[in-house]
Amino acid sequence: GQQLNQSPQSMFIQEGEDVSMNCTSSSIFNTWLWYKQEPGEGPVLLIALYKAGELTSNGRLTAQFGITRKDSFLNISASIPSDVGIYFCAGCTTSGTYKYIFGTGTRLKVLA
């Protein structure tokens, strides 16, 4: 079945550092969403991408929809302790489905 591979699986960074994570697939997606999940809570939508090549920012977060439509990256600038959590990408395929495939997640820990 379709899979979204996220890398890295986990990151330990110092407060103030920039973070970059990405999501790749062998399938083409027509929408990419980035979510953050904190322990015991539901995923919270961070950024939505709808067009190939689209670059979108939300505060310190920037995400891009890859030109090939098979990948996306998320950058976090000047990380702070509350950025801790698991970041998931989710993609919707071009087959007209409503279901999103979630990536394997990147666990981020920020050291103060």
Added chain:
Amino acid sequence: EPEVTQTPSHQVTQMGQEVILRCVPISNHLYFYWYRQILGQKVEFLVSFYNNEISEKSEIFDDQFSVERPDGSNFTLKIRSTKLEDSAMYFCASSVSEETQYFGPGTRLLVL
């Protein structure tokens, strides 16, 4: 800010028992979804629902599962005869269109 709500937050049940998980989607949303997340794993799509019928379902959503929108506000997931492997967080999500989905806080189901 409107949000998706879910009840109960935790549910413990005996294997073989029926459970009903409840969700109140965001009021002007038209598409509704259920996902599950087994502890430590990624979020998995179960089912999508639009216009009072199932739009799509995954292979996980077998005959033990059913969904219903009994009134104008609630959206429920029923598991007819729970199994140990049904233990997971169950997330409801809703969206205006089929693209940007907003998640509820989840129900943690434990089957003993």
